[in-house]
Amino acid sequence: MRKSREEAAQTRRRIVEAASTRFREHGIEATGLADLMAAAGMTHGGFYKHFDSKDQVVMESVTLALEEMVDGLARTLKAAPGRRGLNMAIGEYLSTDHCNDAAGGCPLAALAGDMARGSDRVRRAATLGFQKMVDLIAGALDGLTPAAAHKEALGMISTMIGAVTTARAIDDPELSAAILRQARKQLIR
Amino acid sequence: MRKSREEAAQTRRRIVEAASTRFREHGIEATGLADLMAAAGMTHGGFYKHFDSKDQVVMESVTLALEEMVDGLARTLKAAPGRRGLNMAIGEYLSTDHCNDAAGGCPLAALAGDMARGSDRVRRAATLGFQKMVDLIAGALDGLTPAAAHKEALGMISTMIGAVTTARAIDDPELSAAILRQARKQLIR
DNA sequence: TGTACATCAGTGAACGCGCGTTCACTGATGTAC
DNA sequence: TGTACATCAGTGAACGCGCGTTCACTGATGTAC
Numbered sequence: 349m350r351k352s353r354e355e356a357a358q359t360r361r362r363i364v365e366a367a368s369t370r371f372r373e374h375g376i377e378a379t380g381l382a383d384l385m386a387a388a389g390m391t392h393g394g395f396y397k398h399f400d401s402k403d404q405v406v407m408e409s410v411t412l413a414l415e416e417m418v419d420g421l422a423r424t425l426k427a428a429p430g431r432r433g434l435n436m437a438i439g440e441y442l443s444t445d446h447c448n449d450a451a452g453g454c455p456l457a458a459l460a461g462d463m464a465r466g467s468d469r470v471r472r473a474a475t476l477g478f479q480k481m482v483d484l485i486a487g488a489l490d491g492l493t494p495a496a497a498h499k500e501a502l503g504m505i506s507t508m509i510g511a512v513t514t515a516r517a518i519d520d521p522e523l524s525a526a527i528l529r530q531a532r533k534q535l536i537r
Numbered sequence: 538m539r540k541s542r543e544e545a546a547q548t549r550r551r552i553v554e555a556a557s558t559r560f561r562e563h564g565i566e567a568t569g570l571a572d573l574m575a576a577a578g579m580t581h582g583g584f585y586k587h588f589d590s591k592d593q594v595v596m597e598s599v600t601l602a603l604e605e606m607v608d609g610l611a612r613t614l615k616a617a618p619g620r621r622g623l624n625m626a627i628g629e630y631l632s633t634d635h636c637n638d639a640a641g642g643c644p645l646a647a648l649a650g651d652m653a654r655g656s657d658r659v660r661r662a663a664t665l666g667f668q669k670m671v672d673l674i675a676g677a678l679d680g681l682t683p684a685a686a687h688k689e690a691l692g693m694i695s696t697m698i699g700a701v702t703t704a705r706a707i708d709d710p711e712l713s714a715a716i717l718r719q720a721r722k723q724l725i726r
Numbered sequence: 727t728g729t730a731c732a733t734c735a736g737t738g739a740a741c742g743c744g745c746g747t748t749c750a751c752t753g754a755t756g757t758a759c
Numbered sequence: 760t761g762t763a764c765a766t767c768a769g770t771g772a773a774c775g776c777g778c779g780t781t782c783a784c785t786g787a788t789g790t791a792c
Contacts, residue, residue: 350787351735359735375654377566380778394736395780402779450653456703461650464639464705465564471708478707503719507692510699514645516653518667519660530692539754540768548768569745583769584747591746 360398362388367409368416372458373451376406376466407469413455414477421481425488434488435536441508442532444525447515456481457512481505507531549587551577556598557605561647562640565595565655596658602644603666610670614677623677624725630697631721636704636713645670646701670694696720 351359366387370379381402382392399405424440425433440446441454450458456478463474486494486501511531515524540548555576559568570591571581588594613629614622629635630643639647645667652663675683675690700720704713 350733350785350789352788355788356735375566375650377564378654381780382777390735391737392779393738393782397735456706459650460702460706461564461648464647464702465567468708471706475707475709475712478703479712499715499719499722502716503696503723506700506703506716506720507696508699509703510697511695513649513653513702514667514695514698517645517649517660518664519657520664523664523668526688527691527695530688531695533688534692538752538769539756539766541755544755545768570747571744579768580770581746582749582771586768 356398359388359390359394363390363395363398364405364408364412367405368413368455369451371406371409371462372413372453372455376459376462381405403467403470406466407473410455410459410463410470411473411477414473414480417454418477418480418484421484425484430488430490431537434485437485437488438504438508438535439532442511442528442535444528447512447524447528450516454509454512457509457516460509460513478505504535507535545587548577548579548583552579552584552587553594553597553601556594557602557644558640560595560598560651561602561642561644565648565651570594592656592659595655596662599644599648599652599659600662600666603662603669606643607666607669607673610673614673619677619679620726623674626674626677627693627697627724628721631700631717631724633714633717636701636717639705643698643701646698646705649698649702667694693724696724 363384367379367384370383370387381395384405385392385395395405399408420440421437424437427433428436446453456463456474460474463470466474482498482501482505485504486497489497489500492500508531511527515527518524552573556568556573559572559576570584573594574581574584584594588597609629610626613626616622617625635642645652645663649663652659655663671687671690671694674693675686678686678689681689697720700716704716707713
């Protein structure tokens with residue numbers, strides 16, 4: 349039942365994609381390899397034809413999720429230059445939609461805890477993605493020196509991640525909405 | 538080997554205390570009941586003499602950790618009234634010490650992801666603790682209407698939780714320090 | 727281009743292990759008289 | 760206050776289960792001539 353190189357590469361991609369959504373939705377520890385492989389339409393035995401270990405797919409799926417998030421951010425920022433695009437991006441990040449879609453949303457908001465306890469390479473992937481996010485947002489802050497924009501971006505991202513993370517943890521939808529609303533009010537200028 | 542009522546109550550307390558630190562340090566899923574019981578100085582078989590299930594000790598340990606955090610916050614706020622005490626509290630929360638001490642720190646910063654995926658009663662406990670934290674901080678914001686102070690507090694707490702959460706997830710100590718520094722700069726007035 | 731053989735993606739059963747939970751048992755504590 | 764009995768906190772072995780990982784096998788794909 350050997351598959352062609354192209355098919356195998358597609359399978360690998362499907363596994364990483366399934367991992368990136370399922371880890372964000374259910375957490376890394378709680379998601380088993382059999383879950384992942386079933387979500388990718390296969391039995392779990394074939395996993396090790398593509399990856400050395402669970403940790404490798406964790407790292408690759410974190411990298412993929414961060415890339416997708418950063419790409420989406422870049423697209424929004426490009427649609428309108430400077431502050432206007434930034435305001436749109438902030439509005440999207442702090443939307444109820446994003447809050448309710450952990451599986452498809454920012455991996456830092458969904459998995460920061462798991463990342464802090466993760467392997468070296470998982471934390472490395474998280475750091476690289478975070479830095480790209482900071483640079484993009486700093487780049488959209490006009491009228492500041494690069495150093496000042498970088499600092500400002502760090503503060504904005506802390507608020508964004510904290511607001512979504514906290515809004516998801518609590519069980520009171522009105523309070524969650526108030527958290528997101530206040531963060532938008534603070535960051536959108 | 539029956540123990541006196543008082544000893545049994547102490548044992549129960551020790552288990553919840555061990556749980557509250559170990560869950561914050563290693564995550565809820567990754568911490569087994571045998572770990573907890575060993576940390577409390579017992580074998581794992583006795584666990585069910587005190588709790589119905591793992592989820593119950595999760596909920597109680599989240600409640601305890603939040604209470605301790607809220608008590609510490611209240612103590613700091615009481616030490617100096619109004620803005621001065623609030624600035625001290627913010628400085629403590631956003632300190633490198635707190636960032637490096639997940640096991641003894643704010644459970645929302647350490648476990649927000651796990652809480653979002655947790656049981657109803659765990660999320661209820663998280664919400665109650667969060668509300669107490671918001672009320673305390675809002676109470677220290679003078680010169681604002683209660684409603685405005687409440688909103689302001691939500692924004693501040695989002696930034697605080699996000700900064701610590703993110704600073705812990707990444708592997709670059711200088712960048713982590715910059716995140717905390719910027720959050721302090723934004724919030725301390 | 728066609729044939730023969732090596733490769734290897736995917737299957738499905740199996741591995742040891744630690745998980746949450748249960749249970750029979752022990753013996754000190756608590757209760758009733 | 761002393762005695763007899765019931766209670767139950769804690770032990771340690773065991774339960775079934777799902778985990779990450781390994782492996783023998785299959786048969787289509789890729790390679791070499």
